[in-house]
Amino acid sequence: MRELGRRMLGRCLTLLAAGHQTWRRSLQVRIVTITLVASSLLVGGFSYLVATKITNILQENARTDVRQRLESGRDYTAKQMAVYSRPLEAGLQDTMVGTVDYLAGGDPQQISGVVVQLRADRSGGVIESRASPNVNVDLLLTPQLRESVSGGNVASQIRSGDLGNGRAKYLVYGSPVPTRMGQLELYYFVPLSRQDVTASEARSAVLAMGVALVLLLGLLAALVTRLVVRPVRVAARTAQRLSAGLLDQRMAVSGEDDLALLGASFNQMATNLQRQILRLEEMSRLQRRFTSDVSHELRTPLTTVRMAADLIFAERDEFDPAVARSAELLQAELDRFEELLTDLLEISRFDAGFAMLDAEPTDLVPVVNRVVQRLTALAERIGTSLEVEIPDGPVIAEVDPRRVERILRNLVGNAVEHGEGRPVQVRLACADKAVAVTVRDHGVGLKPGEEKLVFNRFWRADPSRARQTGGSGLGLSISVEDARLHGGWLEAWGAPGQGAQFRLTLPARAGDRLTASPLRLVPADAAPPFAGQRAGEPAALTESPAATDPKAVAP
CATH class of the missing domain: 1.10.287.130 (Signal transduction histidine kinase, dimerisation/phosphotransfer (DHp) domain)
Structure with missing residues (x-):
């Protein structure tokens, strides 16, 4: 039973998810749904008002008819009882029977469902109540109604009960009848079955018309929306083909x-x-x-x-x-x-x-050491020390060693040039599916937004600075292309006064897709705010868990 409940819950969640996805993706579904909901509320409210109005009119017509009959019956009863001055006079009971039969329609057995009763006031006790037809109507007479009529008022109420023809709803009207022997009470019990049937038929008709109107409005909204949405969808598909390079679409x-x-x-x-x-x-x-x-x-x-x-x-x-x-x-x-x-x-x-990429299994430790040794003389001339942190064992990756060495030479050379004589740190690390090298300097750093320009061709952070290495201004641009050729990332971080750090991340096996880097892009000692830039990485790839820069994008 519990397993069945879980399955039902799973199916419900799946349907909800599918419906939510359809709601988000389809403009036509949203417009048709909103139209159906709005029209349903409007038509439902209108139908309720119409049905209520029809019911009230039918009941009011019934009340008016009963009041007229009650007034006529009261006058007739008063004339019939005017000849009697005492309750025990001969013929009084027969007169009451004839009166109620006449008021009920003349046939004491079948009087179109209308029941008439003539009874003595509560203060009396010798006059026997009469009803035509002869049924028990006491269940429909509430003490409140009897009390109001005994006080000399015309009162009414709607009650449900069974007077011999099945349970039905009755409109009960009562009126006092003054006579010389005291006050009598005249009651009319009029069934509202015909009014209820008419009101029910009216409600059904209004409801049916409302449902048909809502469906018609939904169909109309779907057709109109289709006329509008279809060209938009065609335009969207054509735009997608154009963006894919099919310029003749x-x-x-x-x-x-x-x-x-x-x-x-x-x-x-x-x-x-x-x-x-x-x-x-x-x-x-x-x-x-x-x-x-x-x-x-x-x-x-x-x-x-x-x-x-x-x-x-x-x-x-x-x-x-x-x-x-x-x-x-x-x-x-x-x-x-x-x-x-x-x-x-x-x-x-x-x-x-x-x-072309000429990839082969390569130990990156000698590559890093070779780059550092070649730039040691330049670093010593500027007064910068090169600090290298590499694993004890080999770091093997399927790369093009010539291109990787060129990338590292550009990164370390730029760090030495812009390091302001402070130490430059080079780190190498590996993971199951990726290897990474970071080059950190503690120079002037990068201003906000410059991390998006640092890989552009011939771009320099400070055009007035004299080059120590005599570079061409294309080194980082070529490095980006080399990283992309490997399927890797070349990222930059920088902040004013905190220096800069570049991170090269390459897949351990050629052709693998990168999802994370074994080294942080943002240094642990960096104070926010900071900026970051990833070059050579598709926009769909996620940042590595170690890198905290949320704004890194491919140039």
Whole structure:
């Protein structure tokens, strides 16, 4: 029994969930439901008022008829009893019998359901009460009604009882009849069965019309809503196809109404968007081709200039100091130019979709140590110490070691450059399905909103700062693309005066989907408020439990 109850509860919850989902997703269902509920309340209230009014009218008509008959019967009874001055006179009882039979309709056996009774006042005691037909009506006479009539008033009430033809509702009217031998009481018992049947039929008719009206209103609302919602749904499906890249999708337009105007406007908008997108794609293609062609074409003159510059730089000791300094500057700028050219070629490969991932099982511990060792000299020249925290054992992941090393070199180099001479911390950790590296500096940090710009091409937090490493401004942009190529995340956190921290999270096996990171994005010693940024992660993925930044989005 308990198991059956649980099953029933489960089915009810499932139906409620399905209904709630349908309510949220379907505009037509909401409009039809609201229309049905509102019209049901309105029609129900109107039907109740109409049925009540009809019942009241029928009862009032019955009261008016009974009052008229009561007044006529009272006068007739008074005339019949005027010849008697004492209760014990001969013929009094026969006169009462004839009077009530006449008032009831002349047939003491069947008088259309109306019962008439003539009885003596309570103060009397020798006059016997008479009713036509001869039934017991005492159950329908309440003490309150008898008392009111005995006081000389015309009184009425509605009571239910059985007077021989089954239980029914009766309208009881009583009136005093003054005579020379004392006051008599005349009562009419009129059945309300016909009025009840008429009122019930009226209520049924009103209810049936109300239900039909509600259903008609619901059907009308469904049809009207369908006429409005259907083009909207078509527009939504067309918009989804357009967003999926099917730029030739259009809505079917028929007629000249507002919905047709909406469809025509939507199609015109789609055409303009298609034209603009195609133009932008062509411009982007030309730009990428131009960048790639220029980068490749610059290779040959750069090689020639590099050879000449190397020769001049090797003989700089034989030149005067001004020329020797010019040779050193030429060598340094050629290094920066060659690095920029290499980065441009890499960016052009990413833009063209030609970048390939050469993943292989790699121990990341030597990769991290190698990056730190190569940047130790730069850190010592600036006065920054590099602190490394890595696991004792190997950290194996299926990655492209060249790209991972380039990402870490960019991150550590930026941390050293913007660390203001304070220590830079590099941490490596692993989990079952992910590995992560964080690079933390304690420099000026990032202002609110800058964490969303830090991965943009050629963006710098402070354009007035002199570069110590001579970077091209494309390092973090390339790092983002490398992380995305691995299916990983590259995230940034920063706060003014608290420094910045970058976190690289990669799947342990190539092709796996990341759901969490083994390291925190926000440092434990960071004080709120802070900001965070995740690059290379789809918007549907959730933040790792360790990272507390709720506003991280992919650039």
